[in-house]
Amino acid sequence: MRFFTGGYTADMGGEATGVGMLHAGGADTAFVDGALGFGGEVVAADSPSWLAAHPTRDVIYAALEKTGAVQAYTRTGESTLAPLGDPVPAGDATCHVAVAPDGRELLASCWGDGGVVRMTIDSEGRVSDPRRAPAASDPYGAEPDLDAIRAHVLGASADEVGETPASRPSRAHQARYLPDGTVVTTDLGLDLVRVWRPVAGRLRAHQQVVLPRGSGPRHAVWHPSGHLYVVTEFSCEVFVLAPDPTGAWRILGGVPLGAMPGDTGAEIALGRDGAFLYAGLRGSDTMAVLRVRGGGDAIEPAALVETGVVWPRNHVVVRDTLLVEGERSHEVVAATLDPRTGVPGRIRHRTTVPSPTHLLPVH
Known part of the structure; x- marks a missing residue:
């Protein structure tokens, strides 16, 4: 199986040079059934930190995080990509892209300025016409401090820019299309999960779910x-x-991941049969395994295990294998999941990948 790899390049202090290619066992199998190997760069790009695939065309999209833009790429061979059109500006620190199931639009999330930006995708896969969705406001009473946001993106610390609880910036981080057409987005700066309804080519705000102050919802x-x-x-x-039955979204519950002081949550992934969840913790460099209970309305801790990498930024589950990217140890590792307990076993394979931040299966 093969994966495109996103990563941080020199403009964000990383060692990647663009979108790369990871080989996991045989190229033509849906299993991760062999040794890992990094095939190198497939196209040069500046910090393509998140990747998304078009559902029907040989086109992928990259969030160019430092540039603040979205770039489309077309497949030109088994292991090569080429830019498809010019980068389309989205917003400060564009960190995530999600493509609609019908392939007609994508959503870019901008960590730096809180923007959720809709772009049109044409019949060839090119992106255009960026339109910004309504901005979020702080449910705890503070409005975003735009000067603090700009300074933070330029590299100043929170102390230097005076970022306080009274000036919390909006930080959009992920968008997800749900099966019924609803869109949900996370805002880790304002502790929001926002629920949207696409209407006439635009996003219409439907509801916002407020999480505990300072929790920082990242991915869903x-x-x-x-x-x-x-x-x-x-x-x-x-x-x-x-x-609920009226269509209003609610928080049903939550569980801690067993983090150590200084940890930050990273990625969350669903196991093969939906019985387990996997959530990464950067700092202690561990993986929390959660068991799904009842009809999916409850979860409980099952295990907390070492990942074997430094700064587990992103991970994916492929059948019975967990692949974890170590952003700061510059590697990807593979471990087999126990089908009964859901717990990853010892690391079976590892390979060097420069500053990896995302894995996207090649279909």
Whole structure:
């Protein structure tokens, strides 16, 4: 199996040079059934930190985080990509892209200025016409401090820019299309999960779910039961969200991940059969395993294990294998998951990958 790798390049202090290619066993199998190997760069790019695939065309999209833009690439060979059009500006620190199931639009999330930006995708896969969705406001009473946001993006610390609880910036971090057409986005700066309804080519705000102050909702994963699981960056928890019979979204519960002081939550992924969740912790460099209970409305801690990498930024589950990227140890590792307990076993394979931040399966 093969994966495109996103990563940080020199403009963000990383060692990658663009989008790369990871080989995991045989190229033509859906299993991660052999040794890992890094095939090198497939196209040069500046910090393509998140990647997304078009559902029907041989096109992928990259969030160029430092540039603050989205770039489309077309497949030109088994292991090569070429730019498809020019980069389309999105906003400060564009960190995530999500493509609609029908392939007609994508959403870019901008960590630096809180922007959620919709872009049109044409019949060839090119992106254009960026339109910014309505901005978030702080549910705890403070408005975003734009001067603090700009200074932070330029590299100043919170103390230097005077960022305080009274001037919390909006920080959009992920968008996800749900099966019924609803869109959910996370804002880790304002502790929000925002619920949207696409209407006439635009996003219409439907509801916002407020998480505990300072929790920092980062990424979410959808469960077939109809529940949304949200991992928080700052409080290192996973919350369970779902709509009630009236369509109003609610928090059903949450569990801590067993973080150590100084940890930050990273990625969350669903196991093969939906029975387990996997949430990464940067700092202690561990992986929390959570068991899904009932009809998906409850979760409980099952294990906390070492990842074997430094700064586990992103991870994916492929059948019975967990792949984890170590951003600061410059590697990807693979471990087999126990089908009964869900717990990863010892690391079976590892390979060097420069400053990896995302894995995208090649289909």
